[in-house]
Amino acid sequence: MIYAAALFAILVTLGLALIRALLGPTVFDRIAAINLFGTKTVLLIAVIAFYTKRLDLLDIALVYALINFISVIALQRLVAQKEFHSGPDHNDQGGQKVFAAKEGQS
Amino acid sequence: MTILDLLSWLCLTLGGLVGVIGAFGLLRFPDFYSRQHAAGTTDTLCAMLILLGLGLQAGLSLAAFKLAAILLFLIITSPVATHALANAARQSGLKALTSDDTSDDNSGSKP
Amino acid sequence: MRTLLYSLVLLAFWLLLSGHFNNPLLVGLGLGSVLLTVFLAKRMNILDHESFPIQLSPKLPRFSLYLLKEISLSNLDVLRRILSLRKNPISPRVQTLPLPHKTDLGRVLYANAITLTPGTVTLELQGDNIIVHALSKESAASLATGQMAAAIPEVPAYANPAKGSPA
Numbered sequence: 057m058i059y060a061a062a063l064f065a066i067l068v069t070l071g072l073a074l075i076r077a078l079l080g081p082t083v084f085d086r087i088a089a090i091n092l093f094g095t096k097t098v099l100l101i102a103v104i105a106f107y108t109k110r111l112d113l114l115d116i117a118l119v120y121a122l123i124n125f126i127s128v129i130a131l132q133r134l135v136a137q138k139e140f141h142s143g144p145d146h147n148d149q150g151g152q153k154v155f156a157a158k159e160g161q162s
Numbered sequence: 163m164t165i166l167d168l169l170s171w172l173c174l175t176l177g178g179l180v181g182v183i184g185a186f187g188l189l190r191f192p193d194f195y196s197r198q199h200a201a202g203t204t205d206t207l208c209a210m211l212i213l214l215g216l217g218l219q220a221g222l223s224l225a226a227f228k229l230a231a232i233l234l235f236l237i238i239t240s241p242v243a244t245h246a247l248a249n250a251a252r253q254s255g256l257k258a259l260t261s262d263d264t265s266d267d268n269s270g271s272k273p
Numbered sequence: 274m275r276t277l278l279y280s281l282v283l284l285a286f287w288l289l290l291s292g293h294f295n296n297p298l299l300v301g302l303g304l305g306s307v308l309l310t311v312f313l314a315k316r317m318n319i320l321d322h323e324s325f326p327i328q329l330s331p332k333l334p335r336f337s338l339y340l341l342k343e344i345s346l347s348n349l350d351v352l353r354r355i356l357s358l359r360k361n362p363i364s365p366r367v368q369t370l371p372l373p374h375k376t377d378l379g380r381v382l383y384a385n386a387i388t389l390t391p392g393t394v395t396l397e398l399q400g401d402n403i404i405v406h407a408l409s410k411e412s413a414a415s416l417a418t419g420q421m422a423a424a425i426p427e428v429p430a431y432a433n434p435a436k437g438s439p440a
Contacts, residue, residue, distance in 0.1 A: 058167060058170060058171045058174065058219070059174065061171070061174065061175045061178060062174035062175060062177060062178045062212060062215070064178070065175070065177075065178025065179060065181055065182050066178060066181060066212075068182050068185070069178075069181040069182050069184070069185040069204065069208075072182070072185035072186060072188065072189055073185050073188060075189060076185075076188045076189055076197070079189075082194055082251070082256060084194050084247055084250065084251040084254075084256065085194050085197065087247055088188075088194070088197060088198060088201055088244075088247055089188065089201075091201065091243055091244075091247070092184075092185070092188065092201045092204060092205070095204070095205055095209065095236065095240065096181065096204070096208075098209075098232065098236065099177075099181075099208070099209060099212050099213070102212070102213065102216055102229065102232060103174070103212065103216065106216050106219055106220075111220075111224075111225045111228075114225055114228040114229065114232070115228070115290070117228075117232055118228060118231060118232050118235070118290075121232055121235045121236055121239070122235060122239075124239075125235075125239035125240075125242070125243055128243045128246075128247070129242075129243065129246055132243075132246050132247055132250050135250065136250050136253065136254070180348070180352065183352050183355055183356060184352070184355070186355060187351070187352075187354075187355035190355060191355075191363065193365070195365060195394065195396075195406045196363055196365045196408055198394050198406075199351055199391050199392055199393075199394065199408040200351065200355060200391075202351070202388070202389075202390075202391035202392075202394070203348050203351050203352060203355075203391045206344050206348060206389060206390075206391065207344065207345065207348040207391075210344075224289060224290075224292050227289045227290075228289075228290065231290070237389065238385075240389070241384075241385045241386075241388035241389045241395075242385065242388075244388050244394060245384065245385075245388050245394065245395050245396075248394050248395070248396050248406065249396060249397055252396050252397060252404075258365060258366075258367050258406055259365055260365055260366050260367065
């Protein structure tokens with residue numbers, strides 16, 4: 057009963073983050089929302105571990121915290137490489153040049 | 163219901179509340195960079211309060227150590243991820259919304 | 274010295290995560306994995322004062338407490354701004370601040386501390402300057418006082434990176 061309020065609040069948070077991921081408008085907003093989603097999933101797993109009295113689940117939360125970080129970094133690298141950042145309020149006149157210069161250097 | 167349970171319930175509920183408010187800010191704020199601040203509140207205070215509440219339930223045990231390890235990892239990794247995202251957005255030329263002309267650098271373009 | 278301490282920390286971490294204390298086979302396997310990790314870390318030459326900063330440990334408790342206080346205060350400020358009913362509760366700005374730290378470790382700690390406190394996010398490090406996005410005029414002003422920069426633990430013995438890493 058202690059955990060019910062926290063579980064519900066985390067689920068609401070997940071829903072709101074999902075709405076932001078769907079709305080965008082830039083790809084970075086979506087990645088930030090996914091990052092928040094992952095962090096809250098770690099907390100959700102930890103609360104569920106105590107709710108169901110299965111403390112082994114804490115190991116999974118620990119691993120998920122690391123995997124979430126790596127996945128966000130990987131997504132960010134992918135977006136930076138592929139130049140598929142686009143959206144209504146995104147001003148991409150500066151982006152092309154920067155990436156062209158960076159690729160030339162490396 | 164002991165006093166420890168009450169304290170733990172308070173921490174968990176407050177943490178959940180902070181998380182919901184932070185996610186609400188993620189929806190409300192006008193541009194990407196300011197949304198990062200709202201996401202930051204849920205990354206730090208919300209995680210701290212919820213893990214503290216769970217730690218009060220766990221007592222002095224292996225589970226409490228695991229919770230502390232989770233909190234440590236979250237605290238170390240979340241600013242790195244936030245900075246990587248904000249830096250990538252800046253590199254790609256996404257302009258930050260600024261309220262007035264007092265800031266000395268209001269363009270996202272590389273000098 | 275550093276290697277020994279690193280092995281002990283890893284072993285303690287393994288024991289606390291697994292919870293096996295009295296099964297000789299499992300503890301032996303854990304010891305083996307710890308030794309393999311230490312061997313690989315030595316072979317990759319990544320075990321230095323940056324990846325395992327024991328020289329910071331005396332200053333760490335005070336820094337953690339300071340960071341905890343800052344995180345709580347700025348969290349409350351950001352939450353107040355999110356819930357504010359005014360039309361424009363935030364005044365975002367991009368600011369360039371001086372970066373007083375000379376070592377890489379000090380710079381990383383400072384940039385991470387800035388990002389960790391909600392209300393300010395590090396955008397970029399440029400030479401001796403740090404470019405920061407702040408949510409409001411107040412958070413930018415509090416950062417510009419340099420109070421947080423002064424709180425970063427930086428060990429003078431490592432102030433000159435050209436000396437090489439004493440292991």
